[in-house]
Amino acid sequence: MLRVRGSASRAQLAVATELSRATISEITGDLRRAGLIVRSKGAGSSRRAGRIPELLTLNPDFGVIVGVEFSHTRVTVIATDATHRIIGSQTRDHDREEPWPQRLATAIRFIDALVPSHAPLIAIGFGVPGAIAGRADVLAGVARQFIDRYSVPVRSENNARLAGLAEFSWGAGQDVNDLIYVRLSEGVGGLLILDDEPRLGTTGAAGEFGHVCLDPNGPVCRCTNRGCLEAYVGLRTVFSRAGAESVGALRDALDRDEPRARAVVADAGARIGLVLANACSVLDVSSVVLGGPFIQVGDHLLRTVRQSIMRHAHGGGADGLRIRLAELGNLDGALGGVALVLRDHTIPLAIPATKRSEEARTA
């Protein structure tokens, strides 16, 4: 519970685990004496007259968790401790054609700079763009380099999913237990959370909202099918239709009320909303979170998406539905790498360094 939540009071732990307060007190007492959990230095220390309950966290001295996002044009690395406290982050933009060995070298330079020499590295979670199924070679190559250098467990996922996982853990979705997250960028990906768990599907391809078909006779998509959502609302398509070169330029055009920009964004919002409405009709989730660089164009997009969902969702699907923008900005993908590690209970957070390298070899 503390791995996933970061911190919690005994009462919160009792509710979440459905154990009695007495049992929780006993367990947390044992864990504290063993040095595995500690009183949070945050809210717990400012309690007055015992009215604010003491918060517990894992021991921050366990070491450092690293999240890495490789996007098409950027490497981002973030380091946290086991209590979810951010130690630092670094990011570098690069050309689209930058070869993988250089991207990896950048990530390794950042990791070496961010992990303090006295603190052990616990594990690395990283993401790459695109569907995981088609990228097994890249994933294995990157993981091998990290394992060879650091001898720690390494996990990987698609960037959009990692961003969704971060929003669910710390951002716009942290107070709900089911949501649809869609990341609007050059590609359109997403993550589905039901009953507090990410749903990856039978083949691990769930949440590909960008490849929902809107028109079987529509434009050819990157995936070779026709009429996918991404073929209409992928950022490069949007830019070329709107005659804008960047999200900033598109936002400026919207601010100036330019009809062409407004029409293009309204059309994109309507299509995104249609796909989300259909998903909501099927899944009846409580929340939709929109993320990715496209959302930086401002309210016009959110408004048109919302209108479209309300218009198309069936009955209960849109009743009380919460539609929000992502909150974590450009660190979302790298933060998701940390969340991936924290949620993976096969990765021990507190084990001797020698055992840790054995675990890395078997991973």
Ligand SMILES: [Zn+2]
């Ligand atoms: Zn497609």
